[in-house]
Amino acid sequence: MEFLIFMVLLYFLPTILAIVRHPTHDPFGIFLVNFFLGWTVIGWWVAFIWALAANGTSREFRRVPVSSGRFCSQCGALSPYGAHFCSACGRVV
Numbered sequence: 001m002e003f004l005i006f007m008v009l010l011y012f013l014p015t016i017l018a019i020v021r022h023p024t025h026d027p028f029g030i031f032l033v034n035f036f037l038g039w040t041v042i043g044w045w046v047a048f049i050w051a052l053a054a055n056g057t058s059r060e061f062r063r064v065p066v067s068s069g070r071f072c073s074q075c076g077a078l079s080p081y082g083a084h085f086c087s088a089c090g091r092v093v
């Protein structure tokens with residue numbers, strides 16, 4: 001009986017790894033490959049390598065506020081859009 005449990009755990013090792021290593025990452029695809037193709041040794045290895053290779057760092061894009069003004073090359077102060085002279089030092093922007 002213990003051997004059967006051990007074999008089931010070994011069979012689903014890629015899915016378990018995917019869940020444990022990256023809880024936020026969706027391990028459903030790894031589970032599908034593991035479940036349906038795991039009985040072929042190649043499918044098991046594909047799921048295993050996928051579980052190890054999938055890193056949890058999701059590509060996130062940060063929105064940076066784009067200024068509509070101009071920065072002065074002299075003092076670095078931000079002048080409002082349309083201004084021709086720096087509001088801090090008076091230099092042409």
Ligand SMILES: [Zn+2]
Nearest residue numbers: 072075086089
């Ligand atoms: Zn300036």
